[in-house]
Amino acid sequence: MPSLISQPNTELKGTVRVPGDKSISHRSLMLSGLAVGESEITGLLEGEDVLATAAAMRAMGARVERVAPGHWKVQGVGVGGLMEPDDIIDMGNSGTSTRLIMGLIASHPIRVTMTGDASLRGRPMGRVTVPLASVGAEFSAREDKFLPLTMKGTDNPLPIDCTTPMASAQVKSAVILAGLNTPGITRVREKVATRDHTERMLSAMGADISVTEEDGHRVVSLVGQPELNPIRLEVPGDISSAAFLLVAASIVPGSDVLIENVGLNPLRTGIVAALKAMGADITVLNERLLGGEPVGDLRVRAAALKGVDHLPVDPSTMIDEFPVLFCAAAVARGTSRFTGLEELRVKESDRLAVMAAGLRANGIKLEELEDGLVIEGCGGKVPGGGMVETHLDHRIAMSFSVLGQMAATPVVIDDASPIQTSFPVFIDLMQSLGAGLSL
Numbered sequence: 001m002p003s004l005i006s007q008p009n010t011e012l013k014g015t016v017r018v019p020g021d022k023s024i025s026h027r028s029l030m031l032s033g034l035a036v037g038e039s040e041i042t043g044l045l046e047g048e049d050v051l052a053t054a055a056a057m058r059a060m061g062a063r064v065e066r067v068a069p070g071h072w073k074v075q076g077v078g079v080g081g082l083m084e085p086d087d088i089i090d091m092g093n094s095g096t097s098t099r100l101i102m103g104l105i106a107s108h109p110i111r112v113t114m115t116g117d118a119s120l121r122g123r124p125m126g127r128v129t130v131p132l133a134s135v136g137a138e139f140s141a142r143e144d145k146f147l148p149l150t151m152k153g154t155d156n157p158l159p160i161d162c163t164t165p166m167a168s169a170q171v172k173s174a175v176i177l178a179g180l181n182t183p184g185i186t187r188v189r190e191k192v193a194t195r196d197h198t199e200r201m202l203s204a205m206g207a208d209i210s211v212t213e214e215d216g217h218r219v220v221s222l223v224g225q226p227e228l229n230p231i232r233l234e235v236p237g238d239i240s241s242a243a244f245l246l247v248a249a250s251i252v253p254g255s256d257v258l259i260e261n262v263g264l265n266p267l268r269t270g271i272v273a274a275l276k277a278m279g280a281d282i283t284v285l286n287e288r289l290l291g292g293e294p295v296g297d298l299r300v301r302a303a304a305l306k307g308v309d310h311l312p313v314d315p316s317t318m319i320d321e322f323p324v325l326f327c328a329a330a331v332a333r334g335t336s337r338f339t340g341l342e343e344l345r346v347k348e349s350d351r352l353a354v355m356a357a358g359l360r361a362n363g364i365k366l367e368e369l370e371d372g373l374v375i376e377g378c379g380g381k382v383p384g385g386g387m388v389e390t391h392l393d394h395r396i397a398m399s400f401s402v403l404g405q406m407a408a409t410p411v412v413i414d415d416a417s418p419i420q421t422s423f424p425v426f427i428d429l430m431q432s433l434g435a436g437l438s439l
Contacts, residue, residue: 006404
């Protein structure tokens with residue numbers, strides 16, 4: 001468990017690319033695993049979370065092969081063709097893999113047992129087991145909601161019409177994926193639109209899927225039992241990974257960084273709008289479409305950030321980026337108030353509590369709310385000097401790596417290994433730009 005030391009070095013400058021989008025990488029492996037024929041994926045994120053998805057699909061019969069770095073081929077089994085694995089599936093730290101694959105299994109007559117690392121075993125699964133039980137799946141879980149979990153899919157799946165109780169792309173996608181091998185029409189209604197990578201990819205693969213508005217809800221309708229066509233997909237860079245560079249280049253004086261080929265799905269770009277609301281200098285260049293997803297290059301230059309009392313974006317468009325935004329708020333001038341973030345308490349860690357503890361350890365004054373944080377910015381360098389406990393959370397580790405670039409005394413992150421789950425080249429990439437990071 002190597003610790004990581006973050007401290008100022010020089011301004012950040014250069015042109016870089018971040019690894020492939022994690023959400024799209026997961027879905028590309030799952031859906032190509034259900035296609036008829038061979039799919040080819042380039043730019044795939046090869047972090048531990050996505051590798052867990054690859055291993056799970058392989059265990060259920062798909063042929064998943066790595067041809068070269070980021071270049072993968074998948075021979076699908078067809079919708080309805082998943083096989084019962086020979087052993088327990090270890091999902092590592094990946095909540096996305098776990099919940100979405102549970103959706104796939106729900107409408108296949110197979111029994112699967114899933115487990116994960118200590119962090120994943122502490123994350124509740126009830127939000128997906130409840131709707132998937134309505135499809136016909138059966139579950140046996142620790143305390144009825146935690147991994148290890150055994151589920152038995154049904155050979156007589158029922159199409160359901162459900163409304164998601166919270167803004168969650170994972171819940172929506174799990175139900176849609178269950179609907180793939182279910183006769184009839186499956187519908188998911190959401191009050192707040194969440195990332196739509198599943199819908200876009202299924203449409204590109206030939207599924208009969210539509211999105212409409214009804215009584216103030218976004219309604220996704222899928223006609224079950226399609227024959228999915230194989231795909232040739234280039235995965236764009238992950239905006240959630242780019243967020244760390246956006247904040248770092250914004251807060252370190254003199255910085256000027258160009259991040260190429262970033263996915264700019266409008267349901268994922270809240271971090272750009274949030275930083276701009278705080279005064280960030282971010283320009284979108286070379287906008288285009290890549291595999292049905294909007295993509296562009298982001299140029300970010302250092303700017304004097306100010307606190308913000310109300311963000312002009314829905315939290316669902318940047319839920320994973322709040323930890324590093326909290327670090328931006330710590331450096332900004334004035335007080336920032338972030339609310340409506342209950343979802344952060346059930347991520348890889350309780351991100352509100354863990355971020356509050358780490359910020360306080362580094363001299364930041366704040367108030368922890370039930371659903372958010374109120375952060376008093378330093379208007380420049382933060383005191384630093386604290387030890388941050390990551391609680392096995394990759395975004396906590398990377399967020400405080402960014403904060404340390406504006407710390408009067410080095411910030412120490414207790415464990416750098418969680419970074420491997422989503423951004424394996426993070427430390428090297430940051431160092432190449434000029435950041436002061438050392439193991």
